[in-house]
Amino acid sequence: MRFLRRPTPALLFVLLLAAVYADPLFLRRNFGGRDLLGYNLPMESAIHDAYARGRLPVWVDEISGGRPLLANPNVGSLYPVRMLLAFLPFPFAMRLFPILHWAAAGLGVLALLTLRKASRGAAWIGAVTFVFSGVVVSYVFYTNHIPGVALFPWILWALARRWRSGGTQILALSVLFGLDFLAGEVFTIGMAIAACLLWIFVEEERPARRALLLRLAGALGLAFLIGLPQIAATYLWAPETSRAVRGLTLAEVVTYSISPLRLVEVVFPYPFGTTWKLDPTELWATTVFHGRGLGIFATLYCGGLALLALVSVRWRRPKTTARNKGPAAPPPADPAGLRFAKLLLLGGLALSVPPSLLPDFLGRAPSPIPLRNPEKFGLAVALALSLITGLALESLRRPKKRRWTLWLAGAFAAAAVFTQLFPDATESLVGWITGVEPPYAVRAARVLPMCLVEAGLLWVATLIALDLLQKPGTRAFLAGLAVATLVPIAATTKIAQTIAEETLLGPTPFALFVRRADPTGAFRVLGEGSYPPASAVREVHEMTDPGELDGVRNDWQYFTQLLWKRGSVFQGDFDVGDSSRMESLRRLSFMAAGAQNSEAFFGALGLRFGVRYRDQRPFAGYRRVRGNDLLEWDEHEKAYPDIRLLESWRMTPDPQEEIRLLPAMKDGGIVIEAGPAGAGTARPGSVRVVEKSPERLRLEVSGPDPTWLFVLRGYFPYRTILLDGKKVETLPAHLAFSAVPVPAGDHRIEWTENVPGGRVSGWGPVGFAIIAAGLLVSRRRAIRGGPSAGQGAATS
Numbered sequence: 001m002r003f004l005r006r007p008t009p010a011l012l013f014v015l016l017l018a019a020v021y022a023d024p025l026f027l028r029r030n031f032g033g034r035d036l037l038g039y040n041l042p043m044e045s046a047i048h049d050a051y052a053r054g055r056l057p058v059w060v061d062e063i064s065g066g067r068p069l070l071a072n073p074n075v076g077s078l079y080p081v082r083m084l085l086a087f088l089p090f091p092f093a094m095r096l097f098p099i100l101h102w103a104a105a106g107l108g109v110l111a112l113l114t115l116r117k118a119s120r121g122a123a124w125i126g127a128v129t130f131v132f133s134g135v136v137v138s139y140v141f142y143t144n145h146i147p148g149v150a151l152f153p154w155i156l157w158a159l160a161r162r163w164r165s166g167g168t169q170i171l172a173l174s175v176l177f178g179l180d181f182l183a184g185e186v187f188t189i190g191m192a193i194a195a196c197l198l199w200i201f202v203e204e205e206r207p208a209r210r211a212l213l214l215r216l217a218g219a220l221g222l223a224f225l226i227g228l229p230q231i232a233a234t235y236l237w238a239p240e241t242s243r244a245v246r247g248l249t250l251a252e253v254v255t256y257s258i259s260p261l262r263l264v265e266v267v268f269p270y271p272f273g274t275t276w277k278l279d280p281t282e283l284w285a286t287t288v289f290h291g292r293g294l295g296i297f298a299t300l301y302c303g304g305l306a307l308l309a310l311v312s313v314r315w316r317r318p319k320t321t322a323r324n325k326g327p328a329a330p331p332p333a334d335p336a337g338l339r340f341a342k343l344l345l346l347g348g349l350a351l352s353v354p355p356s357l358l359p360d361f362l363g364r365a366p367s368p369i370p371l372r373n374p375e376k377f378g379l380a381v382a383l384a385l386s387l388i389t390g391l392a393l394e395s396l397r398r399p400k401k402r403r404w405t406l407w408l409a410g411a412f413a414a415a416a417v418f419t420q421l422f423p424d425a426t427e428s429l430v431g432w433i434t435g436v437e438p439p440y441a442v443r444a445a446r447v448l449p450m451c452l453v454e455a456g457l458l459w460v461a462t463l464i465a466l467d468l469l470q471k472p473g474t475r476a477f478l479a480g481l482a483v484a485t486l487v488p489i490a491a492t493t494k495i496a497q498t499i500a501e502e503t504l505l506g507p508t509p510f511a512l513f514v515r516r517a518d519p520t521g522a523f524r525v526l527g528e529g530s531y532p533p534a535s536a537v538r539e540v541h542e543m544t545d546p547g548e549l550d551g552v553r554n555d556w557q558y559f560t561q562l563l564w565k566r567g568s569v570f571q572g573d574f575d576v577g578d579s580s581r582m583e584s585l586r587r588l589s590f591m592a593a594g595a596q597n598s599e600a601f602f603g604a605l606g607l608r609f610g611v612r613y614r615d616q617r618p619f620a621g622y623r624r625v626r627g628n629d630l631l632e633w634d635e636h637e638k639a640y641p642d643i644r645l646l647e648s649w650r651m652t653p654d655p656q657e658e659i660r661l662l663p664a665m666k667d668g669g670i671v672i673e674a675g676p677a678g679a680g681t682a683r684p685g686s687v688r689v690v691e692k693s694p695e696r697l698r699l700e701v702s703g704p705d706p707t708w709l710f711v712l713r714g715y716f717p718y719r720t721i722l723l724d725g726k727k728v729e730t731l732p733a734h735l736a737f738s739a740v741p742v743p744a745g746d747h748r749i750e751w752t753e754n755v756p757g758g759r760v761s762g763w764g765p766v767g768f769a770i771i772a773a774g775l776l777v778s779r780r781r782a783i784r785g786g787p788s789a790g791q792g793a794a795t796s
Contacts, residue, residue: 051086073184108153126390134299148188173219181227228764251363304462348380412456
């Protein structure tokens, strides 16, 4: 690789990242905010814990009573970097995870631009533009998606590089795509495949296209083998999920898409308020963000040089005309790769912007595909802008009059003064442009002056950098690079906020109370505060809670409790990954929440503890045991453990009848989905838990009568249960959980959660290894026999 033969830019880029993110690297501070605390950090902790114990992350106990983990592609539990980081303490692993991927992404852009004959300075600027863009920095909140960000430029590099043999190129591409498949993020996989096809048809000569298409197809086939364990598990489990059964509406799909107004963020990093700050009192552009305070990405800004490059490159091929004096000189050719970058930019915009214009009357229509958030295609926009910036740098260095750049600097200054001096006019103007209501326009008038001042300073710094880059001499050039590098860093790195490790990840007082009261983890917590009626105390507290850090930690609405190894049943379905059975039970819980006789419903599901805000009433069966100025802690009067032998039950083969029976069940009673319909009782028995882990249960049970073993784990057809060494089947219980028939007497039960399709899919990577070994052996023999006709020389 040519860029590694001259390692200075790559090494300096890694050192730059270490300097910019010294806070999390060298201090006990973790990235926090957005989806991190409510979803990604908890799920990462479950994966990290499994690998640290030497187990596959098949199952998670603390979510929805218990549900599959590996089969959920949103977490990418088989991605190898997660396995390696399991050797480190979890907090440090999560500080390192995004920085490693930012480094990989930057090196990938360096390699790709170097391959396209860009200078070292141009490749550096391209890498900085990509990694410190608002899009890529915002991926700090989405650890489940950031592997695809790092792999994207490397996949393009592996496609564009001239390899000594086609087999080697197939292997390189297959490994990169295979890692993407294991990471499980569909959008980045789709973008990478589409970008490869675009590259082949735009950048490659016609005679070479067929061979490259075949290599790409072969690489995807081998990558399929690498990713087969994840692909098969997802394929088998997905039809059971709420997302597949209920589907998504078009309104749900396009909630996060890019409004055309947001394209101004390429010029002005924060035109819609301090979206980097996550302060609810300063977020105002609800109409721009489809009723929310901000989008997936805090900004689309990539630095001032990206705007200059975007304006300076030729978007139309000039016409060549013949005059009397002879034929006109042909126009200068675009740098290799520039046409691809321009089309990639247009493609990313075409996929991410039009969905935001969906008419309201179509919002309830079912989506043809159950994938959300076209804003994710903004990654293609960011990569395209970084490539354009790198490839256009040499043309930008040629002195040229650009009066509009000075006019833009003046416009920022004038706008900042206007918004500061005339807040009423600013409110009217903001309301007219965006359509926001007056209270939000007032917020806009309050925060816009400083946002405009920041934008103006960043633009002036960009012009200084451009002036230095155009001066002769190495010192001026390096100074220009330094200033141009600092511009996106100053604008976007504040998005990746850090918080003291204990403050972010440490247990709350309520979690410590639950841990002391239930040291074995036999019970779950009900987030009463998540149910109607809404709490005024909570709404007031949210106004002083940037990023909703306290709210996410306190109300048990999402997945945060995983960090403390505590469980819940009816938290929100953050990733729409619960089974359709669980979703039906969750909806029933909203009816039970308002009922006066629902204590048996919640008690039967092990929901011994409850937490609510002070102005909310406790649910039936719960009484206050403790609290503080914000929250009340409740305890159920008669909750039953998550693993037990039943003393009473009802049976029905009809799931609809099962739903009707649930509200009528008495204390501890469970409805089992089996026939024929009827009821049963048994005298009390005992359960001794020998081993209890997410992947495995070993129990010793004893009862005087035939009964059922109820386990608060989601019904899952891909598990093995042995009763005294003989396989028995599990049946749905209480609609969403699991029950096993147990004869009278003493018995041993071994319960193992399996990878869906694992016995077959596990051979996929083995098959890849065999094929890869064959390709490598054949390549070695070809090298020993001398170069064959048509082989290209390695150019990198």
